[in-house]
Amino acid sequence: MRGDSRGWRARHHREHVDGDYQDPPPKGKYDRLYEKSIRLMKRARVVLTPEQRELACRAFVEALIERAVEVIAFCVAANHWHGLLRFRDPLKHRGQNRDAARLIGQAKGKCARMMSKAGIAPEGGIWGKKCRVRPVKNRSHQLNIARYIPDHRKKGAAVIMITKTGRFVAKPGALAPGPRRPRRHA
Numbered sequence: 001m002r003g004d005s006r007g008w009r010a011r012h013h014r015e016h017v018d019g020d021y022q023d024p025p026p027k028g029k030y031d032r033l034y035e036k037s038i039r040l041m042k043r044a045r046v047v048l049t050p051e052q053r054e055l056a057c058r059a060f061v062e063a064l065i066e067r068a069v070e071v072i073a074f075c076v077a078a079n080h081w082h083g084l085l086r087f088r089d090p091l092k093h094r095g096q097n098r099d100a101a102r103l104i105g106q107a108k109g110k111c112a113r114m115m116s117k118a119g120i121a122p123e124g125g126i127w128g129k130k131c132r133v134r135p136v137k138n139r140s141h142q143l144n145i146a147r148y149i150p151d152h153r154k155k156g157a158a159v160i161m162i163t164k165t166g167r168f169v170a171k172p173g174a175l176a177p178g179p180r181r182p183r184r185h186a
Contacts, residue, residue: 003034046126047078050156052115056126057081057158059114063107073149077157081127084136084145100133 002008005027007020019025048056057076060083064071070086087100108127115121136142153159 001034002037003030003032005030005034043122043124045079046122048076048121048126050158052120053077053156053158055118055120056111056115057160059111060107061160061162063110064103066110067103067106069103069107071160071162073146073159073161075149075152075157075159077152077155082145082149082152084142084149101131104131104133 002010005024007024008017008030010017017025018029053076057074060076060081061071061074064074064083064085068088071083072086073082073084075082085100087103088098108131109125112121112125112127115126116123136145150159150161
């Protein structure tokens, strides 16, 4: 959030901001900006409980699968999510809007509506606008992501891993088996 004491970034780095999470800005430098940011918020900040995370994770994955998105790994933490997803090639499926950001937006909307109808989350949604879709560069990048997502369960995230043998669901904070690192032969 703008003015955060831990450091923050302006959108597209339009403003220079001193400090970051490792080297925070001087105390009090951005206090007025932070208070203004709080006042401008239209609703309270959403922090998901462990039960909400598990339900959100399941709903999100179901919504993605309905849209023909292949889910390999997915996690929902208290205030963010990560996914290792495979989208159909938009060139092969012309005439269908297969844009990744659009499909994720639809899944976020369906997940939030389901949770608010169940009375588990506030009306008006739980996810922020937009998302950053990053394509997997190579096999080592893919393996890195496949390890990174299940590691979030140590921080209390709900994790779903879909393997060839079936679906594995880890409850928030549960220590469950994740993907194994490949052995290196000498």
